[in-house]
Amino acid sequence: MRYLIGLLALCCAVMAETRTAVALRDARVVTVGGPTLERGTVLLRDGIIEAVGEGVAIPPDAWVIEARGLTVYPGLMDALTLLEQPPSGAARPVGPAPDAPSQSPPRPARGPQDRPSANSWLRAADLLNASDRRLAEARNAGFTNAVIYPAAGIFAGQGAVLSLAGEKRRMIVASPAGQFLTLIGDRGYTGFPVSLMGALAYIKQVYIDAAHYQAHRLAYERRRPGVSRPDYDRALEGVLESPRALLPARSKVELERMARFAADLKTPAVLYGGDAGYDAADALAKARLPVLVSLKWPERPRDADPDYRESLRLLELRERAPSTPAVLAKAGVPFAFYTDGTAPRDVAKAVKRAIDAGLPETDALRALTLAPARIYGLADRMGSIEKGKLANLVVTDGPLFAETTKVKYIFVEGLKFEPPPDAPPSAPAAPPTGGDL
Amino acid sequence: MIRTACLFLAVSLLPAAPPLVIRNANLITITKGNFRGAVLIDGGKIAAFGDKVVVPPNARVIDAGGQYVTPGIIDPHSHVGTDSVNESALAVASMTGIGDVLNPENIGIYRALAGGVTTIAVLHGSADPIGGKCEIIKTRWGKDAEGIRFEGAPPYIKFALGENVKRSGGVWAALIAPGNLRYPATRMGVEDVFRQAFTDARAYQKAWREYDENRKRGVEALPPRRDLTLEPLVEVLERKRLVHTHAYRADEILMIMRVAEEFGFKINVLVHVLEGYKVAREIAAHGASASTFSDWWAYKMEAYDAIPYNAAIMAKKGVLVSLNSDNAELMRRMNTEAAKVMKYGGVSENDALAMITLNPAKQLGIEDRVGSIETGKDADLVIWDRHPLSNYAKVQKVLVDGELYFDRDTDIGSRPARNKQRQELLEKAKARQNKAAPENKASAAGRPQ
Numbered sequence: 001m002r003y004l005i006g007l008l009a010l011c012c013a014v015m016a017e018t019r020t021a022v023a024l025r026d027a028r029v030v031t032v033g034g035p036t037l038e039r040g041t042v043l044l045r046d047g048i049i050e051a052v053g054e055g056v057a058i059p060p061d062a063w064v065i066e067a068r069g070l071t072v073y074p075g076l077m078d079a080l081t082l083l084e085q086p087p088s089g090a091a092r093p094v095g096p097a098p099d100a101p102s103q104s105p106p107r108p109a110r111g112p113q114d115r116p117s118a119n120s121w122l123r124a125a126d127l128l129n130a131s132d133r134r135l136a137e138a139r140n141a142g143f144t145n146a147v148i149y150p151a152a153g154i155f156a157g158q159g160a161v162l163s164l165a166g167e168k169r170r171m172i173v174a175s176p177a178g179q180f181l182t183l184i185g186d187r188g189y190t191g192f193p194v195s196l197m198g199a200l201a202y203i204k205q206v207y208i209d210a211a212h213y214q215a216h217r218l219a220y221e222r223r224r225p226g227v228s229r230p231d232y233d234r235a236l237e238g239v240l241e242s243p244r245a246l247l248p249a250r251s252k253v254e255l256e257r258m259a260r261f262a263a264d265l266k267t268p269a270v271l272y273g274g275d276a277g278y279d280a281a282d283a284l285a286k287a288r289l290p291v292l293v294s295l296k297w298p299e300r301p302r303d304a305d306p307d308y309r310e311s312l313r314l315l316e317l318r319e320r321a322p323s324t325p326a327v328l329a330k331a332g333v334p335f336a337f338y339t340d341g342t343a344p345r346d347v348a349k350a351v352k353r354a355i356d357a358g359l360p361e362t363d364a365l366r367a368l369t370l371a372p373a374r375i376y377g378l379a380d381r382m383g384s385i386e387k388g389k390l391a392n393l394v395v396t397d398g399p400l401f402a403e404t405t406k407v408k409y410i411f412v413e414g415l416k417f418e419p420p421p422d423a424p425p426s427a428p429a430a431p432p433t434g435g436d437l
Numbered sequence: 438m439i440r441t442a443c444l445f446l447a448v449s450l451l452p453a454a455p456p457l458v459i460r461n462a463n464l465i466t467i468t469k470g471n472f473r474g475a476v477l478i479d480g481g482k483i484a485a486f487g488d489k490v491v492v493p494p495n496a497r498v499i500d501a502g503g504q505y506v507t508p509g510i511i512d513p514h515s516h517v518g519t520d521s522v523n524e525s526a527l528a529v530a531s532m533t534g535i536g537d538v539l540n541p542e543n544i545g546i547y548r549a550l551a552g553g554v555t556t557i558a559v560l561h562g563s564a565d566p567i568g569g570k571c572e573i574i575k576t577r578w579g580k581d582a583e584g585i586r587f588e589g590a591p592p593y594i595k596f597a598l599g600e601n602v603k604r605s606g607g608v609w610a611a612l613i614a615p616g617n618l619r620y621p622a623t624r625m626g627v628e629d630v631f632r633q634a635f636t637d638a639r640a641y642q643k644a645w646r647e648y649d650e651n652r653k654r655g656v657e658a659l660p661p662r663r664d665l666t667l668e669p670l671v672e673v674l675e676r677k678r679l680v681h682t683h684a685y686r687a688d689e690i691l692m693i694m695r696v697a698e699e700f701g702f703k704i705n706v707l708v709h710v711l712e713g714y715k716v717a718r719e720i721a722a723h724g725a726s727a728s729t730f731s732d733w734w735a736y737k738m739e740a741y742d743a744i745p746y747n748a749a750i751m752a753k754k755g756v757l758v759s760l761n762s763d764n765a766e767l768m769r770r771m772n773t774e775a776a777k778v779m780k781y782g783g784v785s786e787n788d789a790l791a792m793i794t795l796n797p798a799k800q801l802g803i804e805d806r807v808g809s810i811e812t813g814k815d816a817d818l819v820i821w822d823r824h825p826l827s828n829y830a831k832v833q834k835v836l837v838d839g840e841l842y843f844d845r846d847t848d849i850g851s852r853p854a855r856n857k858q859r860q861e862l863l864e865k866a867k868a869r870q871n872k873a874a875p876e877n878k879a880s881a882a883g884r885p886q
Contacts, residue, residue, distance in 0.1 A: 108619070111666065191526050194453035197561075197569060198524035201532040205665045212662045227659055233619060253520070253540050256581055261537070298871075300866060311553070312855060313542065349873075354552050 017339055021045040021057045022414065023372045024395065027067030032074050032362075032370050033224075033384030037253070042072055044391040045412035052385050070408055073365065073400055074384050075144025075392030080246070080338035081373035082151040082398040083124055084132055108191035112205040117185040117194055120206075120238025122150045122217045124155030125175035140419035144392035144412045147174065147376065149180035149246070154199055155206070155235065156180040158194035158242050161376055163392070165412035173390075177376055178270065179242035200261060207265045211237040243377070244268040246292070250318070255257040255280035259287035270375060272338065276317055277324035281331035291333060293367070294340035295350040297321050324369060336372035337364075348401045352367030355401060365400060443842075455495045456484065457839055459818065462501035465825070467508055467787060476506060476692075478816040481838035486810055499820075501547060503678040504833060505789065507825050508809050509555025509817035510771050513797040514681070514708045514729045515558060517545030517768065518574055518585070525605045526754055528620055528630045531594060532605035532665035533569035535559045539582040545765035546585070549574035550843045552769030553825070553832045555817035556587060556798070556807055560596040561582030563683040564605040566621065566630040568595035569677050571681060575817070578842050590804040594669050596684035596704075598693060599739050602627050605724055622723040628692050635700045638670035640665075645671075676835035679705040684738035687715040706800045707762060711743035719752035726757035726800045731777040748792065749782020759797040786826060815839075 022044045027050060029040035039054040042049065058064060088367060109116035127150060144164055150157030158176030165171070183199045185191070193199045216230040244263060248274035251256035259280075262269035274293040277284065284291060298318050300310070328335045342350050351364050373383025382390045391414040398405035410417040460475035464486060474488035477496070485491070492498070516522045520538040526531040527827050539559070555576055561568035571593035574585040603622050621627050644661040650875060651658050672678035680697070684690045684707050697704050703724055707713065709729045711722060711734065720727060729751070734743030752758045760775060762768035775789040784792075798808025816839035823830040835843040 038584055070840065108526065111529075112532070159666055191523045193524060194526045195521040195533070197519075197521045197527065198530065200537045201524075201534065201569075205532060208663045209664070210658075224657075224659070251542075254543055255584065257538070258582075260583075299870065312859055312862070315859060315866065319862055319865055407583045415506040 009015050020412070021059060021062035021106075022391075023062040023064045024054075024067040024070075024072055024393070025058065025064055027395070028071040028366065029385060030071060031385040033257045033367060033386045038063060039068075039264075040072075042393065042394075044411065044414050048392050050389050051387055055096035056259060065409070067395065069397070071396050071398065071400070072385065073142075073394050073396065074369040074382075075410065075412065076142045076368045077336075077372045077383070078138060078146040078339050078368075079336040079342070079375065080133075081138075081148050082279070083148055084129060085125055100181070100419060101192060110207070111192060114192075115206070115235040116156040116202075117155045118206070118235040118238075119150060119153040120155035120179055120236075120242070121234045122238070123160065123176060125172045127157075128160065128168060135162075135164050137344045139341075139410055139412065139417060140407065141347055142394035142407050142410060143344065144394065145372075145382065147177050147372070148307070149178075149340075150378070151180075151182075152203065154182055154185055154193070155238065156182055158238065159168050159246075161182055161378060162305070163390070163412050165391050165415050165417065173374065173379055173382070176242050178244040178246050179239060180246050180282070185246055194252060200247045204261075205262055206235065206239060207245075207267060209233075209413065210236040211266070214240055217355045225337050229288065242267075244270055244274050245373075246270050246301060249273050250275040250294075250298075252276040252279040255291075256283045257313060258358070259283045259289055262289055265289065267360045274324055274328075274335070275321045277333075277335075278320050278327040280334055281327045284328070284333045285331045289333075291328060291335045291374075293325055295337050295342045296340040297350060297353060320357075322353040322386055323357035323361070325354040326360075329359060329363045332373060335367055336375055337367045347389045348405070351401050352403075361399075361401065444527050454839075456493050457490050457499065457816075458490065458496045459499045460490075460492070461502060461503060462506040462820070464810060465505060465787075465790060467791050468809040468811055474728055474820065476642055476810065476816070478818075478839040480818055481840070482521070483810060483814050485516075485812060487517070492881050495789060499834070501820055504811070505821040505824055505830075507553070507821065507836065508794045508814075509791045509807065509810060509835065510553045510792075510798040511556040511759075511801070512549070512560075512762050512768050512771060513552050513706065513800050514560055514763050515549075515557050515765070515768055516562065516763070517549060517557065517765045518543045519572075521565040523605075524569060525562070526619070528565055528602075528813040529567040529666060530561065530569050530668075531562065531567050531634075531669040533563045535561060535569060536586070539572060539574065539585065539684060540671065541578075541582050541585045542579060543725045545768070546574075546576050547578045547724050547843075548765065549768045550578050550835055550837075551832060551848070552847075553772065553819040553821070553835060554768055555776050555819070555837050556801075556803070556837065557768070557799075558593065558681070558801055559572070560593075560681060560711045563595075563597035563601040564596060565628050566602050567634055567670070568597055570594055570678075573803065574839050576842065577837050581636075587803065587806075589806075590671075592678045593705075593801070594673060594686075595681050595683070596631075596693065598615035598627055598689040599683075600737055601683070601686050604643055608762050624689060624692075628696060631696045631885050634670055635674065638667045638674055638811055639700075641667040642671045665807050672696060676702055681706045681708060683708050685709055685711050686742075687726055690716050691719060694719065694725065696724070705802075707859070708709040709763070711740055712748060714744060714747045714750040715742075717756050719750045720751065721755040726759070726796075727751050728759040728761045728797065730763075731760060731774045732781065741822070745777065745781035748778045749784050752782075752784065752788070752792075757796055757799055758792055759800055761797070762791045771831060772821075772825040773828060776828070777824070789826065789855065799812050 024042045028040050029037040039052050043051040069114050147159050147161050149159040159178050160175035161173040161177050162171045163173050193202045212238045219227040220229055245257045245267050249255040249271045258271055272292040274291045275298050298321050355364050370383035375377040391411050393411040395409040396405050396407050407419050456475050458475055465470045471488050475490040477485040477490050506608045520540045521536050524533045559574050560571045573587035573590040575587050577585050636740040659747050680703050682693055710729050714725050729748050732745035734740050748758050771793045775793045778784045778789045795808035798804040798847050807817050818836045820834040821830045822833055
């Protein structure tokens, strides 16, 4: 057993090679931020892009990779993934009552003041399971970064921008990245809110309360006369810590609804889902809201009732959803892709559908690199191949979204990885283990 | 310069559609009598009507061919066009609002339109004593959520009494899940919920008034916490938000009017109000109006004393009466509901039609805009092939704000094309799925077909 672990450790060490300086020479460099270089060199040092250009002098200490015939792209970024769910039955970190014994079922909430389904203080950065095998799978497909969120509750918690390599504490690039909102309570029909309008009103009230809490705290700290000390409220602390709110919206009605709703929250917001964005671009452009577009294009479930007559609208949505990115690009709506459970090996195929529906390839690449970096306010350090940015690269033997293209190397902050040769269709993920989450 | 002027002229002229005239019609105006004549529509409003309408030369013409034209039907109580109806977990759910969750793509809106309905009050359900805020919409099928709102309509809130309210949190609900047990479970509890809620609202109102006064005097203080539950109730206390109360029994009708009087506000509309005939004088004295069903009863305990003469009796005692559907299916044929009131109680044709047009408009505070064919009102008009009080009457065309939103011939004529589109989309979807994962014949054969 110990021998096996030793071997495994060795394998990992071989897989991830690190040198202080690496030069990728004579490659086609798609910088995203600037013009594409047909024969460029990218020099990496200490996890940072030290230089990029056509006549970059290669220092003597650099390890040179002859990259002629290869293409270098910025590492891909998955703009939204969810933490593994703990197995059902395990204690879930939900419920408003920190003082109640953990065994007793949560009491039904009497209103927003009980903060039902609020886990806003949870941080993906703390809950991350660094051995989650999805991380390595995503990396092998060219993803160097992902933004990961806790999944459960109306206020599910705070996300973290990850680098997909290294030790856990090294992986966290930015935290908190935003508050993940779901509109789905975790109590079924047993307590507020049980309706969509209840959930929306609840969220609105919590954001109002958070602003009031902050003002109250400030007034207290300034010793303003007559101001009592505010009670500590971890749900509001969590909301205040989050730089932006992620709101779900897939259909046209939902996109337009959430665009209006986001304005009410008075906090920067990002919509996720986006399926019917092709039909709601005007509202989104007007609201100046970025959209995270799911790469899991809607399709009829394989086990759907064959006799069920689906509405024309739904059939049309399935046909036209992949045209959403093209329409958003044209309307000037900032958007990024997220995989939404699409297997890493199918991501290129999913992106290809958007390209076939009219999205320029450069915009498709941007939606997986610079666009998410911008949306998360990290474009100064990632998202493109530019001097001074993190050395996150994916090196391929052809155009990124072509079916026959293979990933040769992945660099995560200078750490070099190679996908396993001729990666077989990955086995179904092992059942996630609890504990660490 | 001239070119710019021309451009400006063109732009300013473009949006205004040419006037529209519906001629050769049997007009039922509700307020101004019946005419054989025409309606002239300009800028979405009724510009003229009657037997001597001067038709501008550029007007588009709809020839009604002697068919009937009425104002659009107004349903003062329904639940179509929304993605949620009840926040049943709370007894006081005034923080919620139908306006947050309107779904303009809900097919119920189109079906209502096809039944001649042009305005709908979309209400919160009746699970809670104090429900959510309501939204009045027009059946502008195809417009987005903002586009269907009845702009400028007074804000409303929904109250509910009796069985639905007690049941929502009662023993049966608790059997499904213990957490469902919710106060109140009795009629006296319902009354208490109102008293408590409005007592809280008064305290909240006072806190804000004190804060505002202090600020005016230059005393700085932390503002009170905004409470989305109490804000609409303060609006009710200040008579800025109207009240729509679901009620069945005479005792609870009296109860809610007494509570309202005690707190200084008014119940504007009592809905369902099946025992309203027992307390019609009290309803009239309070200044409430009533919106009832035509001839349904005994579908639950509190509906046992209902009689089909209810509408007629209440009207005779001076109550403003309308009919409501509460139901997406019934809403398609409100004209026959009105006809029933003639059978039970001998209401006149015009008064019966007023119960689904002008009277609900008055109840919703929008009678200056809709409810009858009058100059200056919105051109919400319905063309019927027969008299609308006939069982055989079918809606031919419906205009909202002077725009044609439903045309029976167009609808029927477009069906083959829609079916073709559906087939094409289904085939495309099949092709996509086969491309994604070619069908495994062996496993498909093993599946029961």
